[in-house]
Amino acid sequence: MIEAKGVVKSFGSRTILRGIDLRVETGETLVIIGGSGCGKSTFLKCVIGLHAPTSGTVAVDGIEVAKLQDEHDIADYRRRFGYLFQEGALFDSMTVAENIVFGLKYLTDIPRSKYRSIASECLALVGLKDVEDFKPSELSGGMKKRVALARSIAARPSYILYDEPTTGLDPIMSDVINDLILDLQKQLKITSIVVTHDMKAAYKVAGRIAMFHEGRVLQIGSPDEIRRSSDPRVRQFVDGSSQGPIKMKLKEFDAEGSQAHLASGGKS
Amino acid sequence: MIESALASFGGGLLALAEETGQFILLSRSTLRWLVRGRIEWRQTLIQMSRIGVDSLPVTAMTSFFTGMVLALQTGATSKHFFNTPLFVGTVVAFSIVMELGPVMTAIVVAGRAGAAIAAELGTMKVTEQIDALYTLGTDPVRYLVIPRLLAFLVVLPLLTVISDFTGILGGLFVSQVKYDIPAIVYWHDIVDNMEVRHFVHGFLKTFVFAWTVAMVSNYKGVSTRGGAEGVGRSTTAAVVVSMTLVLVLDYFATALLNAAGIT
Numbered sequence: 328m329i330e331a332k333g334v335v336k337s338f339g340s341r342t343i344l345r346g347i348d349l350r351v352e353t354g355e356t357l358v359i360i361g362g363s364g365c366g367k368s369t370f371l372k373c374v375i376g377l378h379a380p381t382s383g384t385v386a387v388d389g390i391e392v393a394k395l396q397d398e399h400d401i402a403d404y405r406r407r408f409g410y411l412f413q414e415g416a417l418f419d420s421m422t423v424a425e426n427i428v429f430g431l432k433y434l435t436d437i438p439r440s441k442y443r444s445i446a447s448e449c450l451a452l453v454g455l456k457d458v459e460d461f462k463p464s465e466l467s468g469g470m471k472k473r474v475a476l477a478r479s480i481a482a483r484p485s486y487i488l489y490d491e492p493t494t495g496l497d498p499i500m501s502d503v504i505n506d507l508i509l510d511l512q513k514q515l516k517i518t519s520i521v522v523t524h525d526m527k528a529a530y531k532v533a534g535r536i537a538m539f540h541e542g543r544v545l546q547i548g549s550p551d552e553i554r555r556s557s558d559p560r561v562r563q564f565v566d567g568s569s570q571g572p573i574k575m576k577l578k579e580f581d582a583e584g585s586q587a588h589l590a591s592g593g594k595s
Numbered sequence: 596m597i598e599s600a601l602a603s604f605g606g607g608l609l610a611l612a613e614e615t616g617q618f619i620l621l622s623r624s625t626l627r628w629l630v631r632g633r634i635e636w637r638q639t640l641i642q643m644s645r646i647g648v649d650s651l652p653v654t655a656m657t658s659f660f661t662g663m664v665l666a667l668q669t670g671a672t673s674k675h676f677f678n679t680p681l682f683v684g685t686v687v688a689f690s691i692v693m694e695l696g697p698v699m700t701a702i703v704v705a706g707r708a709g710a711a712i713a714a715e716l717g718t719m720k721v722t723e724q725i726d727a728l729y730t731l732g733t734d735p736v737r738y739l740v741i742p743r744l745l746a747f748l749v750v751l752p753l754l755t756v757i758s759d760f761t762g763i764l765g766g767l768f769v770s771q772v773k774y775d776i777p778a779i780v781y782w783h784d785i786v787d788n789m790e791v792r793h794f795v796h797g798f799l800k801t802f803v804f805a806w807t808v809a810m811v812s813n814y815k816g817v818s819t820r821g822g823a824e825g826v827g828r829s830t831t832a833a834v835v836v837s838m839t840l841v842l843v844l845d846y847f848a849t850a851l852l853n854a855a856g857i858t
């Protein structure tokens with residue numbers, strides 16, 4: 328179980344998260360949606376302990392990573408997680424297979440002789456084959472994303488944090504990944520948080536959906552509750568409309584100025 | 596005017612203090628992992644061969660020319676005073692083995708391998724590969740910093756010994772070609788006057804330099820911020836700071852060794 332209480336995160340004078348309260352039950356998949364730059368990735372990093380919250384607490388099975396001192400305890404904590412980075416974060420000095428099995432040495436006691444077949448199995452799960460010996464620089468954006476996903480599930484973690492698992496994938500491949508996320512949850516009872524902008528994916532994989540807005544949880548509920556939300560901001564987001572309370576605010580500051588700028592032919 | 600100058604000076608001091616603090620934290624965690632002794636030997640070997648192969652040609656070449664110019668100057672000066680070039684081998688060998696070999700090698704390796712480390716680790720940092728190491732159950736200090744540090748501690752002294760040799764050979768070359776000093780005289784000038792402790796003096800200093808260059812480059816790499824531009828900044832800073840520190844620490848290390856009688 329992941330429990331966040333009043334998580335605040337600031338970078339310098341900018342406060343990104345303004346008090347997030349969330350609970351993800353064991354075996355549940357929570358989807359986080361919200362505008363670009365509202366702090367979704369930042370929240371995932373607070374959960375795994377890459378960022379320490381400025382205030383508030385995140386506890387996983389009752390353990391607060393920010394309170395851990397010893398490197399061993401921190402490593403033990405992180406051991407439970409698989410983490411899919413938004414940009415993949417593949418090691419570009421290693422081949423695809425080496426990337427995927429990298430964590431096995433530290434996280435499991437699987438013998439080295441099995442590594443190759445595990446790499447191929449994980450690649451097959453994300454719909455890739457015969458790319459084991461490629462370097463990340465030789466892959467397309469979507470392939471990188473899937474290799475990164477394969478790497479985050481290779482050590483069979485009990486928690487997986489996915490940062491935009493389907494961004495940059497074609498619709499069919501997106502659905503394959505959605506099925507994979509569902510399978511992992513159903514068969515292995517994995518607890519996960521999925522950050523996504525893809526509402527179709529969100530409705531499909533979510534147990535519950537939480538919408539972040541201005542550093543807080545605006546609404547949290549089942550996919551149906553979110554779909555039928557009466558909050559105009561949530562409505563606007565899930566419908567993907569530029570008209571509504573959220574963009575209105577942006578317009579006042581930003582879009583209007585740049586539209587005037589465009590209208591004047593770029594001369595200012 | 597004055598106020599803003601003071602403010603930026605104060606800001607600079609604060610930033611320096613913060614960086615020093617971070618550097619000390621990294622050094623402490625490095626020592627802790629070293630004591631724990633769980634070392635990534637494979638990575639260490641890879642780094643050793645990389646640093647060695649990268650830096651060997653350029654260190655050999657710079658030290659050969661350093662030896663050459665030392666011989667040229669010594670010959671010219673002693674010719675001026677005594678009408679004949681004297682003690683060329685002695686001056687070349689002492690200068691190289693005690694000072695120029697260790698210092699120049701450290702500086703050249705800082706520019707070659709130190710910069711490469713800062714750029715590589717900096718890129719890993721800004722593309723979140725260092726964060727990824729954490730999530731895959733290992734520690735960047737253990738996996739990245741320690742192997743590079745150990746590689747430096749092994750390879751820099753070796754490179755220094757090689758560059759001591761090539762420097763002395765460079766001196767021999769100029770002595771023979773320019774001043775017609777027989778090789779036997781050149782070697783006698785060296786072996787008659789030099790003792791093992793002179794070599795030890797220079798050799799011990801290389802470990803200080805290796806530690807300094809490796810840790811500064813590692814630190815600059817893993818503390819990189821701000822995309823490709825940040826990587827460029829870290830790389831430059833790594834080289835400038837390591838070179839400066841090598842020259843500054845050389846003075847103190849020499850003073851210390853002299854006090855201990857290793858001169």
Ligand SMILES: Nc1ncnc2c1ncn2[C@@H]1O[C@H](COP(=O)(O)OP(=O)(O)OP(=O)(O)O)[C@@H](O)[C@H]1O
Binds near residue numbers: 338366367369370413
């Ligand atoms: N290390 C950092 N230092 C300073 N500011 C940061 C840092 N990381 C993130 N931010 C800021 O925090 C805000 C939220 O970033 P975050 O990456 O969490 O957004 P996001 O919700 O994941 O957006 P997206 O949907 O575009 O991925 C951004 O405005 C960003 O500028």
Ligand SMILES: [Mg+2]
Binds near residue numbers: 367368413490
């Ligand atoms: Mg993000």
